[in-house]
Amino acid sequence: MRRIILLAVLLFLGVGCYAQSGVASAQKFPMISIPETITEPAERAKYLGEHYWDNVDFATITESALEEGVVELITLFPLYDEAELKQVWSIAVKRSEGAKGGLLRLLAMCDKYLYGTSSPMYNEDAYRALLHVALLSESLTKEEKMPYQAQLVMAEMNNVGSPVVDFEITVRGGEKSKLSEVHSTVTILYFYNPGCPDCYIERSRLSQARTISYLVRAGGVKIVAVMPSADKAEWEKHSAQIPAEWINGYDAAGKIKSEGLYDLRRMPRLYLLNDKKEVLLKNTSAAEIEEFLSNIMQRKAE
Numbered sequence: 001m002r003r004i005i006l007l008a009v010l011l012f013l014g015v016g017c018y019a020q021s022g023v024a025s026a027q028k029f030p031m032i033s034i035p036e037t038i039t040e041p042a043e044r045a046k047y048l049g050e051h052y053w054d055n056v057d058f059a060t061i062t063e064s065a066l067e068e069g070v071v072e073l074i075t076l077f078p079l080y081d082e083a084e085l086k087q088v089w090s091i092a093v094k095r096s097e098g099a100k101g102g103l104l105r106l107l108a109m110c111d112k113y114l115y116g117t118s119s120p121m122y123n124e125d126a127y128r129a130l131l132h133v134a135l136l137s138e139s140l141t142k143e144e145k146m147p148y149q150a151q152l153v154m155a156e157m158n159n160v161g162s163p164v165v166d167f168e169i170t171v172r173g174g175e176k177s178k179l180s181e182v183h184s185t186v187t188i189l190y191f192y193n194p195g196c197p198d199c200y201i202e203r204s205r206l207s208q209a210r211t212i213s214y215l216v217r218a219g220g221v222k223i224v225a226v227m228p229s230a231d232k233a234e235w236e237k238h239s240a241q242i243p244a245e246w247i248n249g250y251d252a253a254g255k256i257k258s259e260g261l262y263d264l265r266r267m268p269r270l271y272l273l274n275d276k277k278e279v280l281l282k283n284t285s286a287a288e289i290e291e292f293l294s295n296i297m298q299r300k301a302e
Contacts, residue, residue: 045084
């Protein structure tokens with residue numbers, strides 16, 4: 001399937017690249033042309049990644065043209081695995097280093113599109129890959145690196161395959177409970193803010209998802225709803241909105257936010273955890289969790 005998608009996208013890109021080739025307008029990103037002799041989809045993708053920035057002069061490119069190029073590049077990410085993406089970023093970073101402030105411009109644009117909480121192109125994995133490469137650059141001063149280093153520290157926390165950071169919440173009845181004390185084959189961790197429209201929508205989707213609901217009733221899945229705030233009155237005011245079968249609590253000590261245990265810039269936040277409290281899905285959605293669990297059940301039934 002990935003190969004089919006790859007081929008389709010590259011065929012489209014081939015047309016786009018040739019159409020724009022040689023255009024050196026200040027308003028247009030100077031796209032490259034993929035040689036006609038390169039016909040293998042994987043090789044075309046590799047060539048595109050290695051030469052994407054060939055015609056770009058970071059000293060003269062306008063913000064609008066740079067923005068166009070970054071947005072177009074983001075659409076190509078499905079063509080690359082993690083190692084290939086880092087290579088693409090390495091080439092971009094090296095090219096940007098040729099102009100004073102070039103790397104900072106690239107980082108700022110990618111921050112906007114890949115790490116901005118309101119961006120429809122939000123992609124923490126891709127942004128983290130860029131930071132790993134960019135922060136090794138000697139073209140950035142220690143002071144210039146500091147905000148991006150802080151972002152990388154946060155982005156590296158609670159990643160897929162790693163154990164999540166444990167924390168304590170206060171639940172109904174005033175009892176204390178730790179995430180690590182929730183015994184379940186699968187745990188859905190749901191961070192929310194009271195009165196948040198998107199939180200309400202995602203909560204409804206979790207409640208209505210057929211596989212999730214079935215597994216919750218069967219005891220194979222537990223959902224932990226957490227209000228990451230110490231405001232007990234606010235939590236109690238909205239507590240009835242959380243389904244009774246969910247574990248519902250708030251952060252009475254206020255440590256989740258004050259100590260930066262989780263990236264909660266964008267709410268709601270959903271994590272899917274295994275029985276060891278290792279991350280299966282990070283910053284996910286009810287739809288993705290439903291698909292993930294449905295696929296597991298289907299494979300077991302075969």
